Amino acid sequence: MGVMTNLMAIPAMGADTSLFSAIVAAPFGGVGVRTEGDELRELVYLPPEFAPKAAPDPLSKEAAAQVKAYLADPDFVFTLPLPTVGTPHQRKVWDAINAIPRGAVLTYGDVARRVGSAPRAVGQACGANWYPLVIPCHRVTASGGIGGFARHDGGFHQNVKRWLLRHERVPGYC
Numbered sequence: 553m554g555v556m557t558n559l560m561a562i563p564a565m566g567a568d569t570s571l572f573s574a575i576v577a578a579p580f581g582g583v584g585v586r587t588e589g590d591e592l593r594e595l596v597y598l599p600p601e602f603a604p605k606a607a608p609d610p611l612s613k614e615a616a617a618q619v620k621a622y623l624a625d626p627d628f629v630f631t632l633p634l635p636t637v638g639t640p641h642q643r644k645v646w647d648a649i650n651a652i653p654r655g656a657v658l659t660y661g662d663v664a665r666r667v668g669s670a671p672r673a674v675g676q677a678c679g680a681n682w683y684p685l686v687i688p689c690h691r692v693t694a695s696g697g698i699g700g701f702a703r704h705d706g707g708f709h710q711n712v713k714r715w716l717l718r719h720e721r722v723p724g725y726c
Contacts, residue, residue, distance in 0.1 A: 567601040574607035574616040578623055580715045581708070583685065585615045591635045594682050595619070597712045622685055626654050626720040630686040637682050641669065645677035652691040654720045659695045675699070690716040 569575060572584040575598060582604065584596035592615055607613040614632065621628040638646065644667045652658055660671035660678075667674070678689040690713045693699045698713060717725035 567603065569602060569605050572596070572605060573609065573612035575602050575605040576616050576619045576623070577604045578619075580712045583619045583623075585612050585619065587612050587615070592632055592683070593635075595684055595686065597684065597709060599708050619685060623719075632683075632686055634683055634686065638677075638680060641667075641673065642677040642680055645669070645674050646681060646687045646689075649678070649681075649687055649689055649692060652688065654688075655722055657691050657693045657717070657722055659693055660699065661695055663692055685716075688716075691720075691722075 569584075571586060573587040574585040576583045576585065578597075580597070581600040582598040582602045584594075584598050584602065585592070585607065586594040586596065587609065590611060592611060595615070607616045618628070618630050618632055622630065636643075645663060648658075648663050648666050658666075660674045663669075663674045664671045674692065678692055681687050681689045684690070698710060698717075714725060
């Protein structure tokens with residue numbers, strides 16, 4: 553499967569789009585779609601300096617179309633084929649996150665209790681999520697507020713999380 557680098561944690565250095573098969577414009581900036589061969593490798597939140605980029609192949613086109621559908625309708629359900637990535641613990645956390653319905657949030661502690669873990673380990677699994685939006689880690693918040701997002705504690709990524717929670721009509725964020 554090769555080595556994967558979670559790009560969500562890497563700040564943009566200019567607006568080099570070569571890493572992405574497609575870039576979908578979003579109200580907060582963009583969503584980068586990265587494919588490799590016939591596999592979706594990653595979705596990445598990108599700041600506004602990244603211009604939209606047309607998808608060159610069927611998988612990238614489908615991923616971009618599904619991202620656009622979600623951005624238009626928070627009730628859209630993704631059906632993208634995801635390769636198995638992550639540790640067993642991360643996959644358990646991601647399964648629990650996938651069970652959080654649109655319009656609701658759980659705290660890191662809530663998810664930790666559901667999977668028999670600790671809140672910090674849940675936060676680390678959220679930060680290692682290769683497929684944000686598809687695995688909606690934005691639906692996990694701190695007990696006293698919004699919490700971090702995509703391995704960041706503020707700025708652009710936290711604003712993306714706020715936008716996603718408003719988009720999904722989560723009480724307190726609308």
